[in-house]
Amino acid sequence: MIIRRLRPDLTGKIGDGDRLRDDLGLDSLHSMELFSEVTEKYEVDIEVEHLQDVRTVGDVVSFLETVLV
Amino acid sequence: MDPLTRAAALVVPPHAPELASILHEVRAFCRARVDAARIDREARIDHDLLAAIAEQGWFGLTVPEAHGGIGLSLSSATEVIAELAAHDGSLGTCVGLHSGLAMHALLHEASPALRERYLPAIAAGRRVLAFAATEPNAGSDIASVRTTLTREGDVYRLRGTKCYVTNGGIAGLVTVLARSPGLGGARAGHTLVLVDPRWPGVQRGVEEKKLGLKGSSTITIDLDDVVVPDDHVLGSVSKGLEHAHHALEWGRTFMAAGCLGAARYAVDAAAAHVATRAQFGRPLIEFPLVRLSIAEMRAEVRAIERTLALVCAHDDLAIPSTVVKLLASEGAFRVVDRALQLFGGAGFIEDTGIARRLRDVRVTRIFEGANDVLRLSLASAALAWPIDTLTATHPELGATLSAVRRARGFRMFQDQVLQANLADAIVALFAATALAREEDDVDKLARGIQLERAREALQRAAAPADPEREALVARVAAR
Numbered sequence: 001m002i003i004r005r006l007r008p009d010l011t012g013k014i015g016d017g018d019r020l021r022d023d024l025g026l027d028s029l030h031s032m033e034l035f036s037e038v039t040e041k042y043e044v045d046i047e048v049e050h051l052q053d054v055r056t057v058g059d060v061v062s063f064l065e066t067v068l069v
Numbered sequence: 070m071d072p073l074t075r076a077a078a079l080v081v082p083p084h085a086p087e088l089a090s091i092l093h094e095v096r097a098f099c100r101a102r103v104d105a106a107r108i109d110r111e112a113r114i115d116h117d118l119l120a121a122i123a124e125q126g127w128f129g130l131t132v133p134e135a136h137g138g139i140g141l142s143l144s145s146a147t148e149v150i151a152e153l154a155a156h157d158g159s160l161g162t163c164v165g166l167h168s169g170l171a172m173h174a175l176l177h178e179a180s181p182a183l184r185e186r187y188l189p190a191i192a193a194g195r196r197v198l199a200f201a202a203t204e205p206n207a208g209s210d211i212a213s214v215r216t217t218l219t220r221e222g223d224v225y226r227l228r229g230t231k232c233y234v235t236n237g238g239i240a241g242l243v244t245v246l247a248r249s250p251g252l253g254g255a256r257a258g259h260t261l262v263l264v265d266p267r268w269p270g271v272q273r274g275v276e277e278k279k280l281g282l283k284g285s286s287t288i289t290i291d292l293d294d295v296v297v298p299d300d301h302v303l304g305s306v307s308k309g310l311e312h313a314h315h316a317l318e319w320g321r322t323f324m325a326a327g328c329l330g331a332a333r334y335a336v337d338a339a340a341a342h343v344a345t346r347a348q349f350g351r352p353l354i355e356f357p358l359v360r361l362s363i364a365e366m367r368a369e370v371r372a373i374e375r376t377l378a379l380v381c382a383h384d385d386l387a388i389p390s391t392v393v394k395l396l397a398s399e400g401a402f403r404v405v406d407r408a409l410q411l412f413g414g415a416g417f418i419e420d421t422g423i424a425r426r427l428r429d430v431r432v433t434r435i436f437e438g439a440n441d442v443l444r445l446s447l448a449s450a451a452l453a454w455p456i457d458t459l460t461a462t463h464p465e466l467g468a469t470l471s472a473v474r475r476a477r478g479f480r481m482f483q484d485q486v487l488q489a490n491l492a493d494a495i496v497a498l499f500a501a502t503a504l505a506r507e508e509d510d511v512d513k514l515a516r517g518i519q520l521e522r523a524r525e526a527l528q529r530a531a532a533p534a535d536p537e538r539e540a541l542v543a544r545v546a547a548r
Contacts, residue, residue: 007213009213009215018256023255024256024257025213029445030212033482035482036479039480045478046478046479
């Protein structure tokens with residue numbers, strides 16, 4: 001939902017394997033906005049250093065699972 | 070290491086020995102041949118003037134000597150552009166964009182064969198370069214371009230429309246950014262391609278009527294099923310956005326040089342005016358407010374000069390080019406505006422040339438990254454900077470950034486005003502770093518001004534949110 005709002009021109013299904021930049025067309029500003037909204041929605045705090053390895057939609061989900069636990 | 074600490078550790082190398090003689094030639098040529106008022110009035114740079122500049126070799130400033138160019142460093146090439154822009158903004162833009170934004174991918178991403186094929190003609194000015202990224206619905210959000218590159222059989226095809234293409238009307242080659250869905254294994258990838266405007270399917274539009282930089286060509290280009298040979302892909306398929314960002318880093322650095330030229334002209338013209346113009350029985354320069362204005366203008370120009378020199382010493386230009394673009398475009402507009410004020414009523418009259426300068430410099434806060442969007446990018450990057458090294462060199466910024474992270478975390482990306490204030494502080498601190506050696510009084514004044522700006526911006530950034538005022542702003546904006 002958040003990704004579709006950030007990138008309204010994106011068509012087709014969004015899958016876990018989609019890369020944020022290469023497959024979804026999210027640039028660095030989009031990515032920051034994505035994490036900003038994710039932290040708001042799930043009421044979690046994220047350290048930016050922990051996001052270095054987050055490259056795909058699946059990475060975002062796994063990361064959130066770790067943080068929420 | 071954070072970019073501010075890295076900048077503080079860099080040493081600005083001296084210019085190439087040949088730069089002084091090139092600048093002397095540019096100055097003499099422009100005084101003899103460039104009629105800025107005429108260029109503005111006729112809204113074009115005369116073909117003979119372009120040919121004469123080509124003859125001088127100045128379309129080859131950044132082309133390696135092995136390909137027939139002068140092969141200047143970024144630092145020296147931007148000095149030449151500043152000199153051209155001091156004489157005429159349109160000319161500075163034409164040669165600056167050719168040498169920077171539009172040249173970068175050809176120099177750094179093109180195959181050796183493509184470089185061999187085109188660079189000699191480019192250096193000789195037989196093919197002027199343009200860069201086409203902007204579209205009617207894709208400006209600052211460059212990734213949303215609709216121009217599309219597809220693979221059909223054994224060729225690439227390009228379809229779309231590019232607007233506000235600087236140098237478009239006179240270009241012999243255009244670098245085009247297109248989305249390339251599916252190509253190179255990237256669902257939302259982009260690719261840069263080199264297009265010859267004479268190819269079938271390329272249609273150039275009429276010249277735009279602009280507020281300023283009237284002599285610089287700006288057109289729309291339609292790309293209707295243009296066949297692009299494989300070897301005209303610049304860099305990797307699907308990595309075009311990355312390549313375009315690197316080109317924009319060069320472009321912003323060259324644009325800052327153009328701003329520097331305009332600001333230098335304005336302060337020199339204003340200083341000469343206030344030295345001779347008398348009111349109330351005294352030359353204007355004897356009035357304290359006029360002295361303050363001239364001194365601050367000189368300090369603003371110096372800050373741009375030193376920052377540009379420091380930026381050019383960097384290998385990674387991503388942050389530094391954004392900093393100098395913001396500093397130079399905002400600073401040059403302020404300087405030219407203050408010069409116009411010092412000219413009084415005469416400044417508002419076209420014949421003095423200051424009005425044209427003001428019109429010319431206005432767009433620099435918009436193109437190659439609108440300043441407000443660049444501020445957001447800069448603040449985004451800052452969130453990832455290591456606080457410990459930053460605090461060691463810039464304690465106030467480190468403390469503010471740390472407090473913002475603690476208080477808001479990623480939610481700071483929902484507060485654009487906060488981000489803009491953080492960015493303004495970073496720009497001012499970078500400039501203060503460039504002025505740190507305080508080699509003379511101008512440096513000293515310039516550094517003091519930048520540190521004061523940084524402090525003010527940090528105070529605004531650190532101030533607690535004011536929901537009542539935000540609600541008031543929202544209501545007034547919605548009226």
